Amino acid sequence: MRIAVPEPIEQVVANLLRLANTKLPMDVGWALEAAAGWERNPVATTQLGCIMDNVKKAEFMGRPMCQDTGTPVFFVSGRFDHTIAESIRKGVAIATSSIPLRPNAVDPLTRENTGDNVGVGFPSIHYEPSDGDLRIDLLVKGAGSENMTRLAMLNPSGGRKAVEDFVYGAVVSARGNPCPPTVVGVGIGGTADDCVRMSKEALAVPLDADNPDGELAGMEESLFVRLNSSGLGPMGLGGDTTVLGVRIKKAHCHTASLPVAVSLGCWATRRASATIDGDGVATYGQGGSF
Amino acid sequence: MLELPLSEADARSLRVGETVYLSGEIITARDRAHARILERVALGERLPDHFYGAAVFHCGPIVAGSDGNWLVMAAGPTTSSRMDAVQAPVIEALGLRAVIGKGGMSADVGKTMESVGCVYLAATGGAAVTLAESVNHVIGVDWADLGMAEAVWRFRVSRFGPLIVAMDAHGNSLYADVERGLK
Numbered sequence: 152m153r154i155a156v157p158e159p160i161e162q163v164v165a166n167l168l169r170l171a172n173t174k175l176p177m178d179v180g181w182a183l184e185a186a187a188g189w190e191r192n193p194v195a196t197t198q199l200g201c202i203m204d205n206v207k208k209a210e211f212m213g214r215p216m217c218q219d220t221g222t223p224v225f226f227v228s229g230r231f232d233h234t235i236a237e238s239i240r241k242g243v244a245i246a247t248s249s250i251p252l253r254p255n256a257v258d259p260l261t262r263e264n265t266g267d268n269v270g271v272g273f274p275s276i277h278y279e280p281s282d283g284d285l286r287i288d289l290l291v292k293g294a295g296s297e298n299m300t301r302l303a304m305l306n307p308s309g310g311r312k313a314v315e316d317f318v319y320g321a322v323v324s325a326r327g328n329p330c331p332p333t334v335v336g337v338g339i340g341g342t343a344d345d346c347v348r349m350s351k352e353a354l355a356v357p358l359d360a361d362n363p364d365g366e367l368a369g370m371e372e373s374l375f376v377r378l379n380s381s382g383l384g385p386m387g388l389g390g391d392t393t394v395l396g397v398r399i400k401k402a403h404c405h406t407a408s409l410p411v412a413v414s415l416g417c418w419a420t421r422r423a424s425a426t427i428d429g430d431g432v433a434t435y436g437q438g439g440s441f
Numbered sequence: 442m443l444e445l446p447l448s449e450a451d452a453r454s455l456r457v458g459e460t461v462y463l464s465g466e467i468i469t470a471r472d473r474a475h476a477r478i479l480e481r482v483a484l485g486e487r488l489p490d491h492f493y494g495a496a497v498f499h500c501g502p503i504v505a506g507s508d509g510n511w512l513v514m515a516a517g518p519t520t521s522s523r524m525d526a527v528q529a530p531v532i533e534a535l536g537l538r539a540v541i542g543k544g545g546m547s548a549d550v551g552k553t554m555e556s557v558g559c560v561y562l563a564a565t566g567g568a569a570v571t572l573a574e575s576v577n578h579v580i581g582v583d584w585a586d587l588g589m590a591e592a593v594w595r596f597r598v599s600r601f602g603p604l605i606v607a608m609d610a611h612g613n614s615l616y617a618d619v620e621r622g623l624k
Binding site for chain 1: 458460473500501502503505514515516517519520522543544545563565566567568569570571572573574588589590603605607615616618619620622623624
């Protein structure tokens with residue numbers, strides 16, 4: 152969608168939050184439809200049917216598809232200046248009252264709620280400056296799935312098998328808590344913090360995009376089959392559908408390290424993106440970017 | 442289809458794997474409401490009548506509007522295991538007949554459900570609009586000072602579901618069954 156008038160960044164951000172919260176990306180919807188087609192477990196079929204009914208109602212009514220409107224996670228790339236963070240924070244506050252979103256930002260110890268989804272380090276914003284047009288990618292990250300995030304600093308001698316076993320264990324031990332069928336984001340390598348960040352960036356990769364790295368593509372495929380054979384099923388109630396897809400990113404790491412991080416996206420893996428040209432005109436999409 | 446409030450016999454008649462829909466009054470309660478219930482009970486206070494024998498929904502909804510003119514926009518279940526440590530005493534103190542949530546609860550909670558006569562009903566996580574659409578009316582809100590997500594909302598629902606009986610009052614758990622079958 153392109154609105155051919157310049158919009159202030161805070162308005163673009165509010166539009167992204169509305170789009171991501173009310174409309175499931177098409178690739179995620181397709182993955183759910185495909186799962187409903189192959190699923191043999193009747194309880195699982197009920198779960199998938201309820202999910203798809205909910206997605207249609209949310210889009211039609213313009214309402215958030217899940218009451219946990221999450222932590223907004225922004226990835227900002229291209230050309231921008233020091234004012235971008237404040238514009239994003241303003242946009243989040245606007246969207247919180249206009250959509251509305253559930254106010255989720257609390258002090259970690261007092262649990263006091265700021266009321267507008269803006270606080271210290273909230274929303275989460277990552278930056279990657281480049282010479283291209285400004286691009287803002289949004290991932291709406293619910294807490295049920297975020298609480299199941301796992302990081303392991305593996306022994307490098309374990310190799311690919313150790314990595315796959317850890318990912319499998321992270322997904323299956325999460326049981327129904329992250330609202331399966333999940334999208335599995337995996338980071339391999341980097342430092343511990345970069346590894347977790349990669350695993351989250353991987354959730355923004357569309358499910359129908361080929362991984363340019365052949366070995367990673369093979370791991371994605373083998374984990375997808377193995378996880379869907381686990382029997383965990385939608386909402387952990389049993390079935391043939393535990394994951395909608397596996398997306399892996401990697402980076403070089405220290406010769407003595409093998410970090411692996413797993414971030415899970417609930418079935419409602421909500422994302423939206425906007426590219427803003429030099430005139431301040433935004434083009435919106437939900438295709439992901441990484 | 443089940444009419445609320447549930448009797449002990451109603452709760453004990455349900456079996457793991459069944460799909461049910463609820464009509465009547467349910468109340469929401471999450472982490473902080475459970476903590477407050479136990480604080481008040483420890484002080485010997487009587488809680489509002491509608492807390493007793495209730496169907497408690499683990500949910501922090503999005504509710505638009507203001508006092509007396511509420512609109513429930515989104516109301517899906519939250520992760521029940523966060524309440525594992527406090528659920529059993531709350532079930533005992535209030536004589537709960539149903540707990541609605543997602544992801545299941547501990548074996549200890551299951552034992553208490555068995556002794557009190559209470560079931561765990563699994564709602565579809567994230568099905569927030571479908572479930573909100575079956576809320577006909579907000580009867581009221583208790584403990585609004587806890588904030589929108591943590592307050593205790595009283596919902597009048599009709600055909601609220603689908604809900605899967607995932608832990609019954611006979612010691613059975615669908616989650617335990619799935620766990621045994623995991624590859």
